[in-house]
Amino acid sequence: MKYKILTLGCKVNSYESQYYEEQFEKNGFIKANAKEISDIYIINTCTVTNTAASKSRQKIHLARKENPNAIVVAIGCYIQFIDKKKRQELNVDLVIGAKDKSKLVDIVMDYIQNHNPHSVLDIEEFNEFESMPIKEFESKKRAFLKIQDGCNQYCSYCAIPYARGHERCLKKEDVIEIARQLSLSHHDEIVLTGIHTGRYADGNTNLAKLLKLLLEHTDPSIHYRISSIEITEVSDELLMLMKKNPRICHHLHIPIQAACDKTLERMNRPYTIDEFKERINTIRTMIDDISISTDVITGFVQESEEEFQQTYQNLKEIGFSFLHVFPYSKRSGTEASKMDGEIDGITKKNRVNQLLKLSSELRRKDMERFDTLEVLIENHKENVYMGYSNQYHMVHIYSSKNLSGRIKVRWNEIKDNIYIVKEGSICD
Known part of the structure; x- marks a missing residue:
């Protein structure tokens, strides 16, 4: 059977969709291309704004229109946020909220065989972090590792605490093991991500201590980056670790x-x-x-x-x-x-x-x-190699020689907010 995943919203949703894809492939399903009719449609929904909610409903409608006989599954934040009556009004076969995402393929396979429905649990019932390990990000040198979910902050404009529940984190042993697997898949940089990454906590292990463990237990070539962190979560302990260890990229998104x-x-x-x-x-x-x-x-x-x-x-x-x-x-x-x-x-x-x-x-x-840059080469087109500096600025390197991994360069000019590095400006 063929499947198609339609993703709305944030980078965490994109991460989760990558996990769903890996699980479908593992169980023998075939990914449909954009123009193909699919047997199964997964709509990974978003509810951050009214517009995002509307787009989620629109994607559901388009999936049903494309193949009226397909199995349509709506999953994620929008499904969790709306009430039971609105869920029932959606023209879908399965609804999955913020819990049981890791069981998506099992739930779909059970529906194929037995037509069993699935219930969306109340947000208050979410206490444990649902691990969604991804072994490989195809053709990418930078990998993402979801270590945290949920939010306790309740900003007045935000629906995320109601859609993803209370804060919960992946066990440190699991974080380390997933990072090891990603390094074996030739990923040179790992981005720690979550809804509130800076509030990572597993017993006495906070984000700084987790990073220290990752540095100690993964290959010395692996660098780490934090996807986003609140100003109240940037501890002196974390800053000292970043200062001392060049394997943590010197960029923070706050x-x-x-x-x-x-x-x-x-x-x-x-x-x-x-x-x-x-x-x-x-x-x-x-x-x-x-x-x-x-x-x-x-x-x-x-x-x-x-x-x-x-x-x-x-x-x-x-x-x-x-x-x-x-x-x-x-x-x-x-x-x-x-x-x-x-x-x-x-x-x-x-x-x-x-x-x-x-x-x-x-x-x-x-x-x-910056005069010199440390750049992770991520892709190339003919003789132009592209990547981001440690400070997360785009870099284009012109080279007749093959380039790979993490290299140091001197930039020649800045064009359209991109560093341009000409032939011969690569540092030894």
């Missing part, structure tokens, strides 16, 4: 979401701008070659022009390496969705464009700080 105290308070974020700035200064004092990028939501409920200008100026002052910019999008059921004062679309678009322009300026300024 979401700020807004850079104005009034906006942050409405968002229910756990810091003030002064606290955020102070911690950023500490990080840079301890690791002078670190690059720090961020996420920003603009056009949040009641965001005045004055608040936006404060955010803009503070982002510029902090000097991030780049910004991921998102216009605020309402999600029904969150605290923010109950607030008055929604910002119009034109204003949001204008603010997004201003921040994207600032991001481009900030990235170039950050890139110019």
Whole structure:
């Protein structure tokens, strides 16, 4: 039988879809290409905004339309977030929420043989981390390792705590074993990921201690990167480990979401701008070659022009390496969705464009700080080799010789926020 996976949402969803694909292949199913009719459709849903929820429903509808006789499975955040009545209204054969994702293929096979339905459990029943180990990311030098799930923070705009449940983590022994398997599959860099990666905890083992164990128990050639971490989770212990060990890439992605105290308070974020700035200064004092990028939501409920200008100026002052910019999008059921004062679309678009322009300026300024780069070669096209520096800037290397692995180079120019490295600029 042929299967097709349609993925919406975040990098964690993409990771989980990769796991589903590996499990389907392991059990003898065949992956359908984009144009083929499939026997099984897996819709990996998202509920972060009303738009994401609408797209999830649309994907379900398109799958059913493409093959009315197919088995259609809706899985993930949107399914967990909506109530039982709305689930029943979806034209699907199986629904799986935030639990039993690791059993997806078994559930599908049971449905094929016995037509057994599956129930979505209440979010309060999620206590254990569901391991979803991926052995290999095909044709990629960088691998992802999901070590954490769930969120306890309850930002006012976010549905994730209701869709993924309380925080829970993968056992440290399992993290180490999966990392070993990934290294055997010729992955040179492992990215630790989760919904709240910085809150990793297994007994007395926090994120810093976990990284120390990984450095000790995996091949010395393997480097590590943290996908995203909150400012309140960047401990001195973690910074000291990053400073001392070059195998941890000197880049942190720290979401700020807004850079104005009034906006942050409405968002229910756990810091003030002064606290955020102070911690950023500490990080840079301890690791002078670190690059720090961020996420920003603009056009949040009641965001005045004055608040936006404060955010803009503070982002510029902090000097991030780049910004991921998102216009605020309402999600029904969150605290923010109950607030008055929604910002119009034109204003949001204008603010997004201003921040994207600032991001481009900030990235170039950050890139110019470095003379030499350590780059992981990830792919190539003819004589152009592409990869990212340790500080997570894109690099294009022109070379008539075959390049692979992690190499050091000197850049010649920066074009469209990409380092250009010409022939002969590779360091010995």
